[in-house]
Amino acid sequence: MSLAWFLQNLLNGLSIGSVYAVFALGYTLVFSILGIINFAHGAVFTLGAYLTYVLAVGEFGLNGMLAGVTLPFKLPFALALLVGAALSGLAGVAVERMAFRPLRKRGADALLALVSSLGVALILVNFIQYLFGAEIYSFPPDILGDLPPAMLFQVGEEFVAVRTIQAVLFGVSLLMLLLLVWFIQFTKRGKALRAMAENPETASLLGINVDTFVLGTFFISGVLGGLSGTLIGVSFGLAGPYFGVSYGLKTLAVIVLGGLGSIPGAVLGGLVIGLAEAFLPPDLSSFKEAVAYALLFIVLLVRPQGLLGHNAEEKV
Amino acid sequence: MLELNAATLAYGQATAVHGVSLHVRLGEIVTLIGANGAGKTTLLRAVSGLIAPKSGSITFEGRTLRGLSPDKIVRLGLAHCPEGRQVLASLSVQDNLELGAYIRSDTAGIRQDLDMVFDLFPRLRERAGQLAGTLSGGEQQMLAIGRALMCRPKLLLLDEPSLGLAPIITQGIFDIITNLNWQGVTILLVEQNAHMAMKIAHRAYVLEAGQIVAEGNAQELAGDERVRKAYLG
Ligand SMILES: Nc1ncnc2c1ncn2[C@@H]1O[C@H](COP(=O)(O)OP(=O)(O)O)[C@@H](O)[C@H]1O
Ligand SMILES: [Mg+2]
Numbered sequence: 001m002s003l004a005w006f007l008q009n010l011l012n013g014l015s016i017g018s019v020y021a022v023f024a025l026g027y028t029l030v031f032s033i034l035g036i037i038n039f040a041h042g043a044v045f046t047l048g049a050y051l052t053y054v055l056a057v058g059e060f061g062l063n064g065m066l067a068g069v070t071l072p073f074k075l076p077f078a079l080a081l082l083v084g085a086a087l088s089g090l091a092g093v094a095v096e097r098m099a100f101r102p103l104r105k106r107g108a109d110a111l112l113a114l115v116s117s118l119g120v121a122l123i124l125v126n127f128i129q130y131l132f133g134a135e136i137y138s139f140p141p142d143i144l145g146d147l148p149p150a151m152l153f154q155v156g157e158e159f160v161a162v163r164t165i166q167a168v169l170f171g172v173s174l175l176m177l178l179l180l181v182w183f184i185q186f187t188k189r190g191k192a193l194r195a196m197a198e199n200p201e202t203a204s205l206l207g208i209n210v211d212t213f214v215l216g217t218f219f220i221s222g223v224l225g226g227l228s229g230t231l232i233g234v235s236f237g238l239a240g241p242y243f244g245v246s247y248g249l250k251t252l253a254v255i256v257l258g259g260l261g262s263i264p265g266a267v268l269g270g271l272v273i274g275l276a277e278a279f280l281p282p283d284l285s286s287f288k289e290a291v292a293y294a295l296l297f298i299v300l301l302v303r304p305q306g307l308l309g310h311n312a313e314e315k316v
Numbered sequence: 317m318l319e320l321n322a323a324t325l326a327y328g329q330a331t332a333v334h335g336v337s338l339h340v341r342l343g344e345i346v347t348l349i350g351a352n353g354a355g356k357t358t359l360l361r362a363v364s365g366l367i368a369p370k371s372g373s374i375t376f377e378g379r380t381l382r383g384l385s386p387d388k389i390v391r392l393g394l395a396h397c398p399e400g401r402q403v404l405a406s407l408s409v410q411d412n413l414e415l416g417a418y419i420r421s422d423t424a425g426i427r428q429d430l431d432m433v434f435d436l437f438p439r440l441r442e443r444a445g446q447l448a449g450t451l452s453g454g455e456q457q458m459l460a461i462g463r464a465l466m467c468r469p470k471l472l473l474l475d476e477p478s479l480g481l482a483p484i485i486t487q488g489i490f491d492i493i494t495n496l497n498w499q500g501v502t503i504l505l506v507e508q509n510a511h512m513a514m515k516i517a518h519r520a521y522v523l524e525a526g527q528i529v530a531e532g533n534a535q536e537l538a539g540d541e542r543v544r545k546a547y548l549g
Contacts, residue, residue: 191411192418195404202402204386205364205395207419207467 004158009278015166016235017274018173023228023247024254024266025180026092026221032197032261033217036110039117040095041225042248043124044088046241048226049233050132052084056143064133077143077234081172085227092222093215095120100214121245129241137238144168169231176227177267180220184263193217246289253292257299259309268307317342317502318363318394318471323372325355325362332358333526335372340471340504345497347505347513347534349547350523356506357399359523360473363504364396365389376471391419395469399476399506401460405449409440412448412459416466426466433462436492454485461489471502478509490516510547514538522547 023045030038058074060066075083099120103113141149150163184190193213196203200210229244250273258269273292280288287294299307318340325333333355340346350356361367363374365386374381376392390396404412413433417426434441437458443451448459457477464472474493478486486509494516497503507513514520514534522530522543530543537543 188414188418191407191415194407195415198404198406199402201366201386202398202404203415204366205390205398206415206463207387207390208415209385209387 002156002158004155004160007155007160010275011160011162011166013275013278014271015170015173015274016277017271018170018177019228019231019235019270020251020254020274021267021270022173022176022224022231024251024258024270025177025263026224026228027251027255028261028263028266029217029221029224031255032263033193033200033214034100034104034110034113035261036100036113036117037252038095038100038218038221039114039248040099040121040124041221042244042246042251043121043128044091044095044222044225044244045229045232045247046128046238046244047091047124047229048084048088048222049229049238049244050128050137050241051087051226052080052230053137053139053233053238054132055083056080057140060131061133061135061137063135064129065131067133077145081227081230084230085223088226088229089219089223091124092218092220092225095124095222096215096218100218101211104214125241125245132241134240136240137233139234139237143234165235169235172227172231176224180224181263189216250289250292253296255306257292257296257306259306262306262308262310265306265308272307317377318504319373319375320359320363321373321375323359323362323374324370325358325367326370327358327367331370331526333362333523336523336526336528337372338521338528338531340502342470342502343497343500344519345493345503345505345517347507347510347517347520348523349507349510349513349520351547352508354523355526356523357475358526360396360398360475360504360506363389363473364394390467393468393470394473395464395467395471396473397460397464397475397477399479401453401456403448403451403456403459403463405447407448408445409448409451409459410444412463413440413466416463419467425468429466429468433465436465436495437462454481454489457481457485457489461492465496465501469501471504472496473504473506475506476508477505478507478512486512510543 026041027037030036054060054071055075056077059070060068099116100113103116144164147164150161152159152161184193192203192208196208196210196213204210232247254269254273255266257272258265273295276291276295277288280291320336320338322335322337323333324331324335336359348356362369365381365384376394381389413430417429420426439455440458440462448456451459461477477489490512493503493505505513505517517534519532520534520537521528530537530540
């Protein structure tokens with residue numbers, strides 16, 4: 001347990017944890033305005049990864065409806081990432097129109113919206129499978145162009161490896177977090193969004209169009225989902241159309257751990273789980289997927305409202 | 317300016333307001349008084365588009381409000397300061413006021429009006445950076461009124477601004493309402509505190525179980541035996 005070991009795990013944990021945080025914020029934003037978990041968020045994550053893959057690599061896989069199809073162009077990775085994220089944002093908008101709005105207009109119970117979002121998630125995943133097939137896609141190693149795969153830094157007698165992918169993960173996630181915080185804290189529309197999260201009726205009396213803001217929130221949420229899907233995909237590959245579902249479940253643990261509906265909570269939760277996974281001793285590595293849930297369990301025993309969540313009493 | 321014509325308002329099957337007609341003319345303070353549960357809040361909510369009338373019509377400056385959502389109705393110059401203040405507790409006082417001007421984009425004018433509101437309620441200036449949820453009840457009421465003013469409304473709907481406030485604070489708020497009216501804001505004031513409302517209003521309506529039972533000049537109505545008995549103790 002040397003300093004280099006510590007720094008290496010810290011780096012690994014922060015880079016993956018920052019992506020969890022970005023992904024988690026997509027859930028949190030929707031939750032904070034509608035009070036509902038959008039189960040289709042994991043499917044949008046998958047979709048974002050596949051879209052970016054196709055845009056950047058220019059071809060589809062070997063099975064699925066579009067097997068063997070090649071695009072007449074290949075976008076540079078950064079551009080593919082942006083376009084993939086924007087298209088994911090539109091997918092988020094579609095999810096709102098299909099799964100949420102019809103129920104909202106009828107004043108249906110929130111639980112129903114949860115079920116309908118689960119339905120849309122399944123449709124989306126099956127659609128992805130139909131188009132892309134069930135195979136595993138991996139981004140080619142040269143996806144980041146001529147950048148070296150990693151840089152080594154000497155710490156004492158040992159080395160810490162900063163993988164370029166990790167730096168990209170961390171950099172993009174950090175940028176997204178800062179943008180989001182700036183938007184929500186300091187812009188007029190961000191403040192309107194907070195007003196709506198607190199009280200939609202009062203917000204509407206101030207001239208804020210609730211439907212537009214709900215739609216906009218789903219767009220941002222979709223962008224965050226698609227972006228984090230791509231980042232995870234570049235790092236670990238796209239393990240079939242369902243890979244977003246398992247990350248989605250893990251990220252649910254992240255937001256509950258951090259405190260449902262809390263933005264700082266989602267960020268903290270993401271980092272905590274990323275770090276916990278990174279610092280897991282190698283002989284326990286087969287339990288990596290369980291780390292998030294174990295942590296969740298422990299935290300909820302001590303703080304039922306999550307790390308940064310509010311008490312029910314405080315809310316009223 | 318505002319006209320309700322045989323408006324019937326209901327929550328599902330339960331009718332709360334039965335075919336009410338009333339009007340507010342430019343420059344007036346009109347008060348709508350009535351006991352708890354009479355339908356006053358329901359009526360204001362229908363005017364600002366939060367609930368759709370079951371039948372009858374509501375027009376503002378000759379234009380029907382039917383089918384318009386609340387965010388569209390504000391843009392016509394109609395601000396609603398809701399019952400129970402409804403300040404945005406998790407936002408600062410200043411953010412609350414700035415959101416009051418959400419529909420505007422004239423930065424200089426907004427700044428000017430912010431100053432105007434702060435002059436009107438100096439307490440709010442002292443607490444500009446504080447979260448609205450930490451204000452006292454009276455301060456929250458000031459904030460709610462100030463926020464409604466920030467959109468430069470032609471007509472201001474006030475729902476029980478005196479609710480839960482000490483008499484001295486209520487007096488201050490009513491002075492300000494009178495003042496605003498002098499400056500040209502037309503006001504529809506809903507109150508249970510009929511005494512004070514009648515004092516500052518030009519005309520009054522008395523709502524009882526969802527129906528108008530008396531209306532007229534506020535002074536005359538205050539002298540009416542029935543109204544005195546029922547509402548002025
Ligand atoms: N959201 C609601 N759902 C059903 N009934 C309501 C609702 N709000 C008010 N009411 C009923 O409508 C009637 C009028 O209420 P309200 O307009 O709040 O009266 P006031 O403001 O004069 O006290 C009451 O009988 C009340 O119980
Ligand atoms: Mg009321």
